[in-house]
Amino acid sequence: MTPAPPEISHDPRTGLPTTTARPTGPAELAATMARAVTAVPTLSGVAPGERARWLHAVADAVEAAREELVRLADWETALGTARLQGELTRTVAQVRFYADEAAAGHFLRLEHDTADGQTPGMTRVNLPLGPVGVFGAGNFPFAFGVLGHDTASALAAGCPVVVKAHPAHLGVSNELFGLARSALAAAGAPDGTLGIVHGFEAGIDLVRHADLAAVAFTGSQSGGLALWRLANERPVVIPVFAEMGTVNPVVVTPLGAARIEEVAHGLVSSFTLGHGQYCTKPGLVLAPTGGDLAARVADELARLAPEPVMLTQRIADGVRSGVKALQDAGAALTLQLGGDGAGWSAPAAVLEVPLAEVRAGSTLLEEVFGAVVVVAGYDAPEQVLATLAELPGALAATLFAGPGEDPWAARWLPALSSKVGRVVLDGWTTGAPLVRAQQHGGPWPSTTQPTATTIGARALERFVRPVAYQGFRDELLPPVARRSNPWSVPCRVDGNWTS
Amino acid sequence: MTPAPPEISHDPRTGLPTTTARPTGPAELAATMARAVTAVPTLSGVAPGERARWLHAVADAVEAAREELVRLADWETALGTARLQGELTRTVAQVRFYADEAAAGHFLRLEHDTADGQTPGMTRVNLPLGPVGVFGAGNFPFAFGVLGHDTASALAAGCPVVVKAHPAHLGVSNELFGLARSALAAAGAPDGTLGIVHGFEAGIDLVRHADLAAVAFTGSQSGGLALWRLANERPVVIPVFAEMGTVNPVVVTPLGAARIEEVAHGLVSSFTLGHGQYCTKPGLVLAPTGGDLAARVADELARLAPEPVMLTQRIADGVRSGVKALQDAGAALTLQLGGDGAGWSAPAAVLEVPLAEVRAGSTLLEEVFGAVVVVAGYDAPEQVLATLAELPGALAATLFAGPGEDPWAARWLPALSSKVGRVVLDGWTTGAPLVRAQQHGGPWPSTTQPTATTIGARALERFVRPVAYQGFRDELLPPVARRSNPWSVPCRVDGNWTS
The missing domain is CATH 3.40.605.10 (Aldehyde Dehydrogenase; Chain A, domain 1)
Known part of the structure; x- marks a missing residue:
């Protein structure tokens, strides 16, 4: 051998x-x-x-x-x-x-x-x-x-x-x-x-x-x-x-679109971070067509002029074939930049597609691991709920809502949260905060569990795995399970927390 | 059609x-x-x-x-x-x-x-x-x-x-x-x-x-x-x-064997309960050969003289073929009773096998769904730990220990608990108590999770599945997730329980 x-x-x-x-x-x-x-x-x-x-x-x-x-x-x-x-x-x-x-x-x-x-x-x-x-x-x-x-x-x-x-x-x-x-x-x-x-x-x-x-x-x-x-x-x-x-979705409500400049600016920072090599990268943005988000993102991207260099040759090749696949699936290329540098250079790109094209099974819903984002414009907010139902499971999503009350945000949040492990309000999914209540994981196929x-x-x-001990005396139990609680572990007794 | x-x-x-x-x-x-x-x-x-x-x-x-x-x-x-x-x-x-x-x-x-x-x-x-x-x-x-x-x-x-x-x-x-x-x-x-x-x-x-x-x-x-x-x-x-x-194991320590009569009596009650049709039925007992447990169980079984009638024809047939398969795997039939009644009658049986025969992959470790139990005798307690390592995952196990200190119980408990979801001390696994701390589930293949x-x-x-909400205002959240806690749900805030 x-x-x-x-x-x-x-x-x-x-x-x-x-x-x-x-x-x-x-x-x-x-x-x-x-x-x-x-x-x-x-x-x-x-x-x-x-x-x-x-x-x-x-x-x-x-x-x-x-x-x-x-x-x-x-x-x-x-x-x-x-x-x-x-x-x-x-x-x-x-x-x-x-x-x-x-x-x-x-x-x-x-x-x-x-x-x-x-x-x-x-x-x-x-x-x-x-x-x-x-x-x-x-x-x-x-x-x-x-x-x-x-x-x-x-x-x-x-x-x-x-x-x-x-x-x-x-x-x-x-x-x-x-x-x-x-x-x-x-x-x-x-x-x-x-x-x-x-x-x-x-x-x-x-x-x-x-x-x-x-x-x-x-x-x-x-x-x-x-x-x-x-x-x-x-x-x-x-x-x-x-x-x-996964393709982490961003949803901009009609009221949220009042801040479309801020969205465009933040989106470009987020989807180009680490050359787009984040599992939490926003990959698909549902936004009102009136806000012209794709054009604004393209302007911002041109201003930033990133020159992505990918981790491996395969990833770099994947960006190129991914952008091509998105176009084949009906997305129009608004701007593609770079990708002609040395080593494993790859382009950054923004594409645009009508909301109606975003359907379960479409390549538009497959991740391109790189600095690539798709903007799906909606003409009427009534269209959005049906599209949310088509999205596959993802790690995280963003909701851009208006200040104060936002009836669309309230209507869309349950549908959005049913698809992801984490929903971010008015912010970006890249960079998952290290806090106790963090949930970095979501429905299949973003995780297997x-x-x-x-x-x-x-x-x-x-x-870890739960084990129950029935009818035991303290001295026979491992320290962690003893009533005497030698390790001072937080403990519920008969349903009540004792520490 | x-x-x-x-x-x-x-x-x-x-x-x-x-x-x-x-x-x-x-x-x-x-x-x-x-x-x-x-x-x-x-x-x-x-x-x-x-x-x-x-x-x-x-x-x-x-x-x-x-x-x-x-x-x-x-x-x-x-x-x-x-x-x-x-x-x-x-x-x-x-x-x-x-x-x-x-x-x-x-x-x-x-x-x-x-x-x-x-x-x-x-x-x-x-x-x-x-x-x-x-x-x-x-x-x-x-x-x-x-x-x-x-x-x-x-x-x-x-x-x-x-x-x-x-x-x-x-x-x-x-x-x-x-x-x-x-x-x-x-x-x-x-x-x-x-x-x-x-x-x-x-x-x-x-x-x-x-x-x-x-x-x-x-x-x-x-x-x-x-x-x-x-x-x-x-x-x-x-x-x-x-x-x-699964085959739920019972382990009797040398000190536990002092109560061998009690074990025999309880075992027969437990393995014949519901005609042996319990997923928590004790199926395999490791006990010192000196205690003559199989003979005692046979005596007790003969005294009780159960006449099992199984839920389905297939289960009744399975008891007969299961007893046969245990014998083919090296177990000797100590007593078989009944099985010749009307309808879906099946026998009750106790079998005996030397501990050394109990090895991973053996038919002795496959469940017979009925009033059937196998006693595996050990000559020296030093043999038991190796046998415990051979056992497949199971729902529950019993440990019969001596009163007070029992060095064998202490040595065997970690091995036993690594194989099951619940360990019972000096009692029986049939009848899982309905309490908060109950764990009815165990390692593969007793459960898939x-x-x-x-x-x-x-x-x-x-x-349920955890969902995290990042940077949200209370009024946009579902009631269950609000800081104002309208449902008065137990809650940790910054690591501390508030209720």
């Missing part, structure tokens, strides 16, 4: 190689998984505050390596140092956020029901699932990378993590892994808390591995659904939390 | 027909689903306390029809009037439980994060999924039937329900549906809140229907997994909450 060729990351600005990685072979994967399994009892047995301490040590280590990480990430992704400095700041904050959420213990959802004459005592608590496979994203080397939301929330919840490194930024991935492993070891976390594998085949073998308990993925529909299908073919099926690219979130306090709950 | 033959329920004691039902055709299913869709805005728009009022009206109606329902159910299931009286009492209590849980509002998991200089305000709340298809069980005509846990918790959560009636008790199903529909209408619930379909094809068409949002199923592995696969083939995949039969429960407060959470 010939050994698999190495994986290679590239500098998108030149197309030249930056980093190579040897694909992880079956024996090495088995050893990595065996270490993860060995770490399970410790990770699930320590108080969540102890895991929080480990995670803060990881956050410290990332912060200490900031300049080197940003330099490397910019070389491998061309996302720009300003954006990457911000993303690193955010990633450090994320790791600390999940650490603190773990320590706070709400994710355990501990609940006791006291025995009475009729029923025995019952205690229910969330226990960690076991080793989690994390498939990071290409477009966020830090925030959704080796130490991104999925890894941090899985570790916080008490699960060892094995990361499949994204081939677009192998150098950053290895650097993050190395510093996290050292920091974890120094903080006292067991060997096997965090592992890494490289290569397409190793990713498949990871999902198929008998000891893997769950998969988290951020990326394209094709990638996420392939992993979901693979997991569904296992003898023991495991959950796949895939968060996938519409109740799950990749960001926010409930991200931890993806990686 | 020839019309499909009618479905027929039978009297298990004689094998004679009791009730027939005409299969629901495609046009009728479409009309039923259209009514459910029409009910969605009302069900999701009213305060949960209003839905609670409707459900209490349903509970009242069931209670008022008690004698007729029990008579009909005994005719169609042969479960006996004492058991069915108890099951009806429990079912009325369940409907009221989910009503009260809905009104209490914890399932909404409402959470606000206040805007600060860095982040916008964010509100997250659980919204109902939409129409739910419920496939009830044969073995619990009330508790897991037309108005069972799934229906009651889905309605409580704000989802219309379309039930696929179980062919084993069509008469009870139609009676329950009729009285619930009347009660719902009289209480002011919209038409379409509850629907019913009959027939195998209608069940498939229901799962495939574009407007169905989720499926709940209670029954066999083959049935549940078939629906799960069907849902996974939809253009828009929907969650299937299938709760399926190991985080879900069919019983308990969290049963409602299967049928």
